[in-house]
Amino acid sequence: MRFMILVKANAESEAGTLPSHDELAEMGKYNEELVKAGVLLAGEGLHPSSRGHRVRFDGPDRTVVDGPFTETKELLAGFWLIQVKSPEEAVEWVKRIPFKEGEVEIRRVFEAEDFAPSDPTGELREAEERLREQVAAARA
Secondary structure, three states: OEEEEEEEOOHHHHOOOOOOHHHHHHHHHHHHHHHHOOOEEEEEEOOOHHHOEEEEEEOOEEEEEEOOOOOHHHOEEEEEEEEOOOHHHHHHHHHOOOOOOOOEEEEEOOOHHHHHHHOOOOHHHHHHHHHHHHHHHHHO
């Protein structure tokens, strides 16, 4: 099971305040634990929303809105993508994040098998798997 761990933004992250040396070192140790356990697939911090954009879709129309965005509680400051055996294991990993305050959301990532009812022949899942293999090969 893959889980996306979503780190909520706060006033400091939206101001572009970087973590201290000690905070970065703590986070590095945590990330190293994830790697050694073989569960980390990806993880990154995000620039503040002032450097971001949103694209709104309305039928054929596309509207681009430049940041910053005002609802800090709805913004993300970073993420991890982990692969573990259960939701409980994901929660246990998240509880170990060396944050002093804030909020983190855990969301399970859909797997190809989850779409089986919409793809009875498996044709779409096979196409998706081919795309994943192409992406992996391009990165190698």
